Amino acid sequence: MKIFATLIFAFFATIALEAQEITVTGTVTDESKLPLVGVNVLIMGSSNGTQTDFNGKYELKAKIGQKLKFSYVGYETVERKVKDKKPINVQMNTGAQLESVVVTAYDASQVMRSKVSGVSIPRASYPVNNQVSNNESYDKIEENIFKMVTTSPLSTFSIDVDKAGYSNIRRMINNGQKIPKDAVKIEEMINYFSYDYPQPKRNEPFSIITEVANSPWNKGTKLVKIGLKGKDIATENTPAxxxxxxxxxxxxxxxxxxxxxxxxxxxxxxxxxxxxxxxxxxxxxxxxxxxxxxxxxxxxxxxxxxxxxxxxxxxxxxxxxxxxxxxxxxxxxxxxxxxxxxxxxxxxxxxxxxxxxxxxxxxxxxxxxxxxxxxxxxxxxxxxxxxxxxxxxxxxxxxxxxxxMQEAKKVLGTEFFGTIYTIAKDVKLQVEFNPKKVQAYRLIGYENRLLNDEDFNDDTKDAGELGSGHTVTALYELIPVGVKSDYLKNIDELKYTNNKNASKTDELLTVKFRYKEPDGEKSKLIVKTLKDSNTDIKRTSSDFQFSAAVALFGQQLRDSEFISTKSREEVIRLAEAGRGKDKEGYRAEFIRLVKSYK
Structure with a gap:
């Protein structure tokens, strides 16, 4: 009888121990012992979890006996059982399919409110004991406004292949920081991702594609995508x-x-x-x-x-x-x-x-x-x-x-030799809008890449470079003729401007590109037109839908006055519809970021 009582006591003691809730802490690193930022730490069988901070550290409440799952884009998933109060440190190895990792919504009990930003973030993703200095500097960005075609029929800018804006914002989101508006460079967010544009034909260094659809964030407006694709040169064929x-x-x-x-x-x-x-x-x-x-x-x-x-x-x-x-x-x-x-x-x-x-x-x-x-x-x-x-x-x-290290492998491994092999320099774009079709337009992003219209034909004016295999994407939002919009301010009717040719075509706009050979001094010109269409964006290419999702999220981060929706769900819907093949999984990572940002 005494033995039986002892067994019963041990049984219930074990149950009580496993039901005990404790605070679990630890650090997550990669193979190089460097901390991983933004690793998802989830209690298996529940929606409770958190993310690692900038030092790879995490903290959450869990019960002894429960299992933790550690997942991160591009790394193999790790599982660890909670046994006691000792820290659970994890080293993650690369090799997982990026597309398989998507964050799960966190339980509200595991979320804290940042004193700095006033937004809710996963508990461990804000570095409580290592608060971020507010000494980072960003150039001021004045968001592009809608311009009337009757007074400004041309839009001229330089391409931008920089991608720092996206990875920097990703760092802030993973770290639970408030994002400065001037850190949000929408063109760098869009161009962080590669797109399935066709290879150039003949001897041209890049191909050009255009699409138009109804805007996903403003009723009555249209969205135009202009895409460039640099010629792919195999690494073994690149110069020394x-x-x-x-x-x-x-x-x-x-x-x-x-x-x-x-x-x-x-x-x-x-x-x-x-x-x-x-x-x-x-x-x-x-x-x-x-x-x-x-x-x-x-x-x-x-x-x-x-x-x-x-x-x-x-x-x-x-x-x-x-x-x-x-x-x-x-x-x-x-x-x-x-x-x-x-x-x-x-x-x-x-x-x-x-x-x-x-x-x-x-x-x-x-x-x-x-x-x-x-x-x-x-x-x-x-x-x-x-x-x-x-x-x-x-x-x-x-x-x-x-x-x-994931970003290091992308920048210095996968993409580096394509980046340094310049196939076209001083690449400029100039768009002319048909005043019979377009009432007003705005270029989304590229605020620090704008050029004077006369700079387009001036070969002494510096512009951006395009590397082997690079894609560049630009988006315009258009207000068609006859559409009333609160975004437009009234101006007096022009007395002398009247283009009779505009009414004789169904063209929406004409895009002109100028570029120089890498060692050239005289530019070459390519011209492409885009016809008007009332296509729903759901019927466009996955690349169009995904780039629109990134642009919408960027505008939400900037608290743009030119979007009618602040809904993260709309961003996620667009991004998931445009996820496409996502061979390397970066689009899945974007969806994870949007879901984790509150």
Whole structure:
């Protein structure tokens, strides 16, 4: 009888123990021991969960005996049983299909309210003990307004292949931060994703596609998509590269998610170097110096040894470092090759040429040498997006923000050699609208890429570059003739303007493209027209629907006055309808981000 009573006591004690709710904490890292941001941590069999913060840490309430599932885009799912109050630390390995990971809605009991932003976020995704400094800088963006076709029939801008805006916002969402409006660059969000545009025909460097449909966010308006696709060049067929890594090792870079992540990220690029490629490394802190003389790309061990020895400390002599890097690039210039400086920093220049204007003048001067520039942004808290963008724009280059090893593999692995192989430079677009069809228009995004109309035919005016395999997408919202809109302000009727040809065609608009060959000085012209249509956006291509979803989410983040819906569900519906094949799963990740942002 005594034995039986003991067994009964043990049985109920076990049940009581397993029913005990405890606070579970831990850290999630990748194979390189670097923290993963925004990992979904879900209690299996429930809707309770959270996400890791910028340091890879999480915290949630769970019962002993329950299982936690750790899932992250591009990584294999991990399961761990809650046994006691000891931290559950997890290392995740790459290899999972990106498209299979979609976040599950979290229970309200696991959500806290951010004191900074006033929005509800998953408990662990806001770094309570490591609050973000509000010292990040972004150029002010004045959202494009609707322009009347009768007074402004032309819209002219430069292409933008930068993608930093999306990965930077993703970092903020995963970290539970309030997103500054000026950090939301809608064109960079849209162009982060690749689209299934056709390969160019004949000898042209890029193909052009256009679509029009009814707008998904405003009744009575239309949405136009203009897409470019650069010719795909196989990596083995790209010219030899002369690369100079210009690395910030100042004190502001002294953290695992800055210099630590940078060192691991460069390993991805080094893995893809060929024997004919050359690499040099320049570092700068209080002063600038060379830590690796030009070295053949197949000598990977020597290159990685130089990278592994890097440590951070001192102030930031950015201007001095840029001059030295360009000097080495020019001395080792490869004719008909890819000559490029790759600057990696948090953008915190504070010694020497530090103002945006001084840096702009320096880079504009250096680009005449034929050396292009890639800017890689790292870190949070004091990230200087405005300076990074200035340098990339003036250096005939591009700008990316690396927040995780997943992004490092995308930027420096999958896409890098296509990015640095420029197939067209100074690419400009000019759209002329038919006043008999279109009452007003607005370009969505590209605010810092606008050009004067007369710049289109001026070959001395700098514009964006297009790399091998790149896609570029631009969206216009149109108000057709006869549609009343609160977005339009009245102007006096024009006395002299009257285009009789406009009424003789069903064309909605004409798109003109100018570009130069990579080593050319005289531009070439391509012209394409788009006919009017009343197509529902649900009947358009998946690319059109997905790009519209990204644009709508960006406008919601900016609290745009030009959209009638603030509904996240509408974004998700559009994105899921436009998800398409999603071979690499980045569209699924976008859907996860929208669902997790509250």
């Amino acid at each position: 590269s002369n690369l100079v890594f210009l690395l910030d090792v100042s004190g502001s870079m002294n953290s695992e998610n800055k210099l630590g992540l940078l060192k691991s990220a460069l390993g991805v690029l080094v893995d893809n170097l060929r024997e004919e490629d050359k690499v040099s490394i320049v570092v700068y802190a209080g002063a600038a110096g060379t830590v690796l003389e030009p070295t053949a790309g197949n000598n990977k061990e020597k290159i990685m040894q130089a990278i592994d020895k890097l440590s951070a400390g001192g102030s930031t002599a950015g201007g001095q470092g840029i001059k030295l890097a360009y000097k080495i690039a020019e001395e080792n210039f490869i004719k008909d090759g890819n000559n490029r400086v790759i600057l990696a920093t948090d953008g915190d220049f504070n010694v020497g040429a530090s103002s945006d204007r001084a840096m702009e003048d320096l880079i504009a001067e250096k680009r005449e040498s034929g050396v292009f520039l890639t800017c890689l942004g790292f870190g949070m808290g004091n990230y200087k997006d405005s300076k990074m963008e200035t340098l990339a724009d003036k250096g005939n280059g591009n700008h990316a923000y690396i927040d995780t």
